[in-house]
């Protein structure tokens with residue numbers, strides 16, 4: 302299982318600094334939606350410049366204009382870019398086409414998708430599917446991705462999980478959704494000691510139940 306560090310609500314230098322602190326414990330680095338909205342794709346460029354050997358995920362959450370936005374992210378150095386699963390399928394088709402042309406990957410964010418939409422999305426065999434509990438659901442409703450229930454993507458496609466994930470919810474998520482990628486933001490970036498927190502996630506994945 303890979304750990305994707307999500308960097309949100311900070312400046313580009315703060316994001317690079319945070320990634321430096323925890324780099325040895327994380328596999329992928331996500332330039333969060335808030336960074337891309339606030340600072341543009343320069344945030345992606347700067348992160349790739351600082352970490353040329355890490356997989357950089359541009360969490361652009363595209364819902365339209367996929368060809369333009371995906372080319373922009375990949376030109377900036379992203380290895381993976383995100384598109385919303387609720388988008389018209391033509392948008393997801395375009396993002397997959399661009400990713401294929403660049404030899405990069407698409408992560409489809411399943412936020413608010415219906416069962417019917419999810420079944421339609423299964424056809425994207427090369428995509429990563431992110432089971433996501435949003436910031437608003439977390440902050441306004443007290444929800445967290447606790448790994449309850451199941452996913453039609455588990456065991457069929459590459460699965461990522463996101464949304465307020467902690468060490469204890471990761472144990473549960475591993476049992477239920479069986480993700481290949483665990484996306485962790487605030488549990489690391491807002492911890493008193495981010496490098497210790499990231500190391501605990503890595504330890505759990507390497508030697509604990511998160512293996």
Ligand SMILES: O=C([C@H](O)CO)[C@H](O)[C@H](O)COP(=O)(O)O
Nearest residue numbers: 307334436464465466485486487
């Ligand atoms: O995608 C995210 C969110 O929608 C804000 O853009 C976060 O990257 C994701 O939720 C991970 O962050 P935490 O929930 O703080 O772990």
